[in-house]
Amino acid sequence: MKISVSDKRYDKMIYNRCGDSGLKLPVISLGLWHNFGGVDPFQTAREVIHFAFNSGITHFDLANNYGPPPGSAEKNFGRILKKDLKQYRDEMIISTKAGYYMWPGPYGDWGSRKYLLSSLDQSLKRMKLDYVDIFYSHRPDPETPMEETMMALDHAVRSGKALYVGISNYSAEQTLRATEILDSLGTPCIIHQPKYSMFERWVEDGLLDVLQEKGIGCIPFSPLAQGLLTNKYLKGIPDGSRASKEHGFLKKEQITDDKLKKISQLNHLAEKRGQSLAQMALSWLLRDNRITSVLIGASSVTQLKDNLKLLDNIKFSGIELTRIEEILNS
Numbered sequence: 140m141k142i143s144v145s146d147k148r149y150d151k152m153i154y155n156r157c158g159d160s161g162l163k164l165p166v167i168s169l170g171l172w173h174n175f176g177g178v179d180p181f182q183t184a185r186e187v188i189h190f191a192f193n194s195g196i197t198h199f200d201l202a203n204n205y206g207p208p209p210g211s212a213e214k215n216f217g218r219i220l221k222k223d224l225k226q227y228r229d230e231m232i233i234s235t236k237a238g239y240y241m242w243p244g245p246y247g248d249w250g251s252r253k254y255l256l257s258s259l260d261q262s263l264k265r266m267k268l269d270y271v272d273i274f275y276s277h278r279p280d281p282e283t284p285m286e287e288t289m290m291a292l293d294h295a296v297r298s299g300k301a302l303y304v305g306i307s308n309y310s311a312e313q314t315l316r317a318t319e320i321l322d323s324l325g326t327p328c329i330i331h332q333p334k335y336s337m338f339e340r341w342v343e344d345g346l347l348d349v350l351q352e353k354g355i356g357c358i359p360f361s362p363l364a365q366g367l368l369t370n371k372y373l374k375g376i377p378d379g380s381r382a383s384k385e386h387g388f389l390k391k392e393q394i395t396d397d398k399l400k401k402i403s404q405l406n407h408l409a410e411k412r413g414q415s416l417a418q419m420a421l422s423w424l425l426r427d428n429r430i431t432s433v434l435i436g437a438s439s440v441t442q443l444k445d446n447l448k449l450l451d452n453i454k455f456s457g458i459e460l461t462r463i464e465e466i467l468n469s
């Protein structure tokens with residue numbers, strides 16, 4: 140199949156500056172945690188990536204362990220790049236991470252220099268790239284000195300294997316420390332990737348303030364709570380959905396009656412705004428100018444199309460915001 144790249148790809152997308160850095164990111168970024176692994180249909184993955192790129196989504200987020208099997212999302216992404224998008228590398232922001240279990244023994248997990256730098260080399264090989272745009276420490280390591288983890292990120296930039304660095308899943312306090320260390324090394328932390336959605340709001344308790352104060356961008360992951368903040372689970376668990384898959388990280392037990400009641404009320408409010416619930420959940424995050432981009436997943440082009448329409452209605456009235464709080468706190 141021949142896939143063409145559209146001349147209109149930059150017409151509609153909005154790009155936000157990532158913290159105080161020189162890098163701009165699209166307000167919607169695409170993550171390859173689910174749906175792009177060895178167990179998933181390659182052709183669908185390819186179509187979703189093409190549709191994203193043709194819609195101005197320049198940022199693709201990966202990690203060493205995405206699959207399953209671990210590493211296969213990077214391999215598939217590398218195949219798609221080589222096949223179809225190689226000449227557009229300079230129009231793309233590709234990120235990867237290391238921090239979770241990847242290979243056996245003491246050097247395949249957490250935050251040592253040994254693990255991070257070997258993992259980055261492996262990621263580059265799998266994606267057939269010379270460098271990534273952003274390299275992240277995927278989670279803080281309670282045992283490795285933070286200086287060591289940050290020095291490994293700094294080294295990744297100095298060796299030309301990454302252009303920028305970021306951190307993910309670090310608390311407000313850990314972020315402050317990581318930032319101080321990185322600043323002293325001369326490689327600023329430009330982005331933080333935390334879990335944040337209407338259903339998961341820990342970042343509002345200090346982290347967002349730290350990011351603003353330090354000029355660090357914020358890219359919330361799982362902004363749709365893995366699909367809960369859409370209308371898909373309102374009538375049960377559909378076949379092929381993340382909650383129906385054995386390897387999916389969304390477990391049936393997470394879809395409680397209490398959640399479903401809230402989802403149904405939110406869905407009603409979204410309809411009144413003339414939006415899908417997915418669009419409203421994403422716009423709700425983007426209304427805060429500390430949020431650089433929302434990092435979504437998608438298992439089809441149809442979902443991506445739906446989510447991209449959020450660009451038509453990002454504003455909320457005070458009444459709508461109050462109603463959302465009432466629903467979430469009920």
Ligand SMILES: NC(=O)c1ccc[n+]([C@@H]2O[C@H](COP(=O)([O-])OP(=O)(O)OC[C@H]3O[C@@H](n4cnc5c(N)ncnc54)[C@H](OP(=O)(O)O)[C@@H]3O)[C@@H](O)[C@H]2O)c1
Binds near residue numbers: 200201308332442
């Ligand atoms: N840093 C970290 O620790 C970390 C952790 C997790 C994720 N992430 C990153 O964040 C990215 C996104 O995470 P996520 O996939 O959990 O994000 P999400 O956007 O909350 O969930 C994506 C899922 O929601 C469903 N969906 C999306 N749009 C929809 C629509 N319009 N209508 C109905 N259903 C829709 C799809 O589920 P179905 O598959 O059921 O169709 C899709 O796979 C990951 O790919 C990864 O890059 C980072």
